[in-house]
Amino acid sequence: NAGVMQNPRHLVRRRGQEARLRCSPMKGHSHVYWYRQLPEEGLKFMVYLQKENIIDESGMPKERFSAEFPKEGPSILRIQQVVRGDSAAYFCASSPPRLASETQYFGPGTRLLVL
């Protein structure tokens, strides 16, 4: 059973470009979370999604950031018109429905660098 997969692992963008980060949850997991980690800091919650629904996006900036988890395919975190302050590691986690509040399994992260 493959773990949570994220791609790309590293992404370099110039200011103003778009960044698309993908997350494939573990098989059988229908809950996906996105977090951002700045260097030397803890993880900051961004958004929690179930299939085709955004449940809690209270941690996501209101502009330029969006997330989706379609019925088919991976979850996507999209950052439009990136700025240098968006440089960070973005982690995705997934959990099964029954244990959604207890157990989250993390992917390896995508490290975004904005030049």
Added chain:
Amino acid sequence: GIQVEQSPPDLILQEGANSTLRCNFSDSVNNLQWFHQNPWGQLINLFYIPSGTKQNGRLSATTVATERYSLLYISSSQTTDSGVYFCADNTGGFKTIFGAGTRLFVKA
């Protein structure tokens, strides 16, 4: 929202030593978890510990919910224990709040 504070922020140990990491929270928590982030960035669940004590090999964790803290014990530390240890909670819903972490370096 709930605040999670971890101590110490940094810790250096000689291989074989024991250590205790602490997590204090500002309000009642029901879904306290401990994670380890290795030097390559990968996050691993260690414990789901809303109350009581659990043990897994050289690691154990205790949460005293009434006093709003949790402890992670590492015994006979090894160099592979190096990394950052986070406690986190999502009692308020699915928005998981992480502490700032304890950075551990174990010297050979």
